[in-house]
Amino acid sequence: MSVADIQITEELDHHGHDDHHELSFIEKYIFTTDHKTIGKQFLITGILWAIIGGGLSVIFRLQLGFPEMQLDWLKPILGKWITESGKLDAEFYLALVTMHGTIMVFFVLTAGLSGTFSNFLIPLQIGARDMASGFMNMLSYWFFFVSSVVMFVSLFLETGPAAGGWTVYPPLSALPQAIQGSGAGMTMWLISMMFFIVSTLLGGINYITTVINLRTEGLSFTRLPLTIWAFFITAIIGLLSFPVLVAAALLLVFDRSFGTSFYLSEIYIAGEALPNVGGSPILYQHLFWFLGHPEVYIVLLPALGITSEVIATNSRKPIFGYRAMIGSMLAIAFLSFIVWAHHMFVTGMNPFLGSIFMFLTLIIAVPSAVKAFNYITTLWRGNIVFTPAMLFSIGLVSFFISGGLTGLFLGNSAVDINLHDTYFVVAHFHLVMGSASFFGLLAGVYHWFPKMFGRMMDERLGYLHFWATFIGVYLVFFPLHYIGIAGFPRRYYSFTSFDAFSSFTDLNSFVSVAAIVTFGAQFIFLFNFFYSMYKGRRAPQNPWNSTTLEWTAPIEPGHGNWPGALPKVYRWSYDYSKPGAEDDFIPQNVPYSHTPESNLDFEKELAKLEGITSKPVDPKNAE
């Protein structure tokens, strides 16, 4: 026992010594094990991907909104994918929607959101020096980087990138005869996703371990900020569901390259009957959506966690129903694993399964509704400060409600018959999962930018960015519901060949214009982000008067986050506007014994147990 103690002390000393050691550029910024830098690496990579993913959507929106338009001017970028007559190639159109989906779901809203904020915030908010394993964390980013490179290169293949939709259903994705993109492009897609999953798992294990083991003294699970709860639950969902995607992808690799028949059966294509019999394309869909549906919550929960934090801070009120918020997240996490087949009501799956999954699906709406109500009640009788982060959080709640409600149509299998795979679905998930999570990401960046870079982002540009994006997103996605109800199928290159879909050309043009303007508005953010990084106003210690631990660290935390001892936690993270308290917030590291004027009854008891007798001199009063 004593031997072990000595070793620990030695290690600590050694560690302390290391801090003064100047790290080389590569150690500091590239192959870094510091969670803050890794978080920023995820963020910057995610932003780059968001520009690419958004850019792709602008190209196909041009095609949808202005089918007659001459696109010759895109030739320098797209080359032969612009046909002789100046039109977008129909097959490349499918590649565009496929890559847009893959990039946005996985690279932007999974890695860019969860990767950024889990890495950056977990140690800072739980009072830890770093992640449980800095090395694994570094690997997590670099696997993501390799995955990104592979996916990016696949965009430039002669046969084009994967083009079978982001869900890459076989047989389409298994047979290069069916679509060019299922050749080398699909191979690279699969390789890239394998690296991506490794990255997610390495990151996820780290987040879980860190949250369980490295919480600072006094920070029990019931005192954790909801951000950490959200990241924690997200990581668990990812850990349980991503391996299933590995299985799905691996069987697909076998079918594509080694002649197996997991997903292939009785296929006649390109003048040839294939030998494969006995496989089932539906098997792939089950496996895919077993990840795919939890993935929706992997994308959404971190955004909800960030929103909880931002709304509470800027309403100057505790989040309403803290325990209900945790409970609903746990319920959502559990239910997310047993609703996957609602993506498959009309695939020919046994209708009895459809009934079961309809019941389970609509149950998941209950905890989601609770969350929405709790956000709204948190605003009630608040003292609301509209920082850009707060605006984006309110926007998120609005999208979460609008998009969540349309889920009640799609989750009802009878109604889904007519809406499945139409633009109604597109509108639904772009609001509830795409835009809501994207707003969570932006709220997080605006809120924690001062902690990341020690400087403030410009507020006015933030407001402009918010209003342009918020209005823009609604103008893009709200009209899509209507054309979805009319039955417009998704992933259509053009609607001109059908009488039923020949109306709404002007609505489609309107949506395209709105999409382009909204995309353009993101450059306001980009300018603000990079400009403020170097020229922004210096951040104060606690710019939003927040209670959580990250604001007790130095403005630009060094390696190890806190220079001296780690802060201790004495209270939950939402003591805002406590009756009797002088300020409208009490940070988590202030003991109850120092705040006798505002303690609630049970807190008075806790104060006695703290064993702190004297109240330190308040520096403000001392002046």
Added chain:
Amino acid sequence: MMNLIIIIGVLLLLGILFSVFKVTRLVGVIKGEAKSDVPANNKLNASLMIAFLVVGLAGFFYYSFGGLEDDFVQPIASEHGVITDNLFWITMAVTGFVFVLTHIFLFVFAYKYQHKKNNKAHFYPHNNKLEYIWTAVPAVVLAVLVISGWKAWVDITGPAPANSEIIEVMGYQYSWAIRYGGTDKKLGDYDYKKIDAVNSVGMDFTDKAAFDDFIPTALHVPKGRPVLLNIRARDVIHSVYSPHFRLQMNAVPGMPTRFWFVPTKSTADMRLETGKPEFNYELVCNKICGKGHYAMKYIIIVDEPKDYDQWYADQQSWLKLNDDYLSEVPEELQEMAKIAAGIENNPEKQSVGESIVSNN
């Protein structure tokens, strides 16, 4: 040259915007905004919230109920479509109410409780009663929606009535092949290995039921009779979708699927109703299937039952039109095939065809 001018113009514009940005920043510094806890534009943002609510809701109601709804609701032409559309509109009423209510609360609270100096927020961490209420109420409402949806689902996906017209729909890149059972009303076997350029659905002529099958160029269905579609795919997954009938079912290679429905309006009825003399029901592919996914169009014609029977009787069997394939028929069935397919002009064709079926 034009491009150069555009680029210079854009650069100038960006330059101006940047200068405006710098100026407002400096003004902000002079005013000392940075020291305040509350952003200078707090009130403006709060007001914009209300403006957004009012304009947004007005736009939503105008667009949804201002007379434009006829454009986005396709007229219903099937029995179950009436039921599912009912469910749709009930769900719309419930969600529409919640949508409007929650958004009023969200934006009105945001406006009303904007930061005011010397104001303190109300410390209100939880209220279990409220939590119970808004867990229970959505649960009950959802249960009602689910149960009504479930009943409809069970009926729609249940077994087709015994007197259904059975029609095979096969999807392939990039069109549909429709096959009818012919005189015996029985679809013959198929085998994907028998597919070739002519025999596009892979009819297996060792099966007697295949002799009189016919493959027309449009999907005819009788008005008012149940129709069962036997659905399959030849290469990749497709989806049989027709919004007017509110019908959709994937076509999966290697896994036959089905969907049954009762058409309620003939093509002529619908032309009258929509006022479009050119109107036709369309069969659409709704599962990404490759380059031509957006162009897998097939015409569905709903006939009056009488016209349908007439049309049905007039069709010539596929085997008759492609009599090379008689060679695939086993020796002992040759004669029967010729009669069933109508190749040999047998006056008793009808009755012989029937007896073949009953002898099975």
